[in-house]
Amino acid sequence: MAGHDDSGASGKKSSENEVPTFNVENMQSNMKVVYYSRTFMSIIGGVIAGILGFTGLMGFVVYVLVMAITSVCLTAKAGFSIHSYFDSWNRVLMDGFLGGLLSFVLFWTFAYDIVHIF
């Protein structure tokens, strides 16, 4: 075939499941959506934990709870067919977890100080 394809971003990431290639540019856009959602929910969860007055381990329990709810909602947004939007479950479940933890702790201490100390 003499024609050549577009310069579309169809990367050839071969993995061992049955879809050997996928579109990397859309994959990165999906990762960005997941990251934004998780960061926003971490911030909101942090302020809620600060207002409620949680200290110590209970606050981290709140964080894990908020992240679990966000994961369930992200899975529902993807229509429960993860494999047509991401290449593995870990991407949508585990990706923004630690980065969100830092934002959560920041806004948690911030809100706790404003509401309970000053």
Next chain:
Amino acid sequence: MTTSMSFVVGVIAVLMLSHAAYSTIQYRALLKITEDEFSGPPFEVLVELTLVLILSLFAGLTVPGNFRSILPDSDENRVVSLPSNMNFMIFNHRGKAFPTETDLKLN
């Protein structure tokens, strides 16, 4: 258009959050006067915080945008589109003025 509505919902959630924080501060000031201990914010604040959680879940999932499919055989991921494939060039010429014979046969 729906993203701007979700953005408004997100802004409302943040405003309700600051309102809940303010009422908790006032509640604590009241407790300081009556020398009670803080065991939890009042019931209205709890209801407001639940509402904030639901609204911000909705806004946080809708505002960043939709998921796009990564499979190469879905409709929006067509790699080769017909006009740009060199084997199938389409020209616009005056041959369209000729009447078309649809039952031509090779003899």
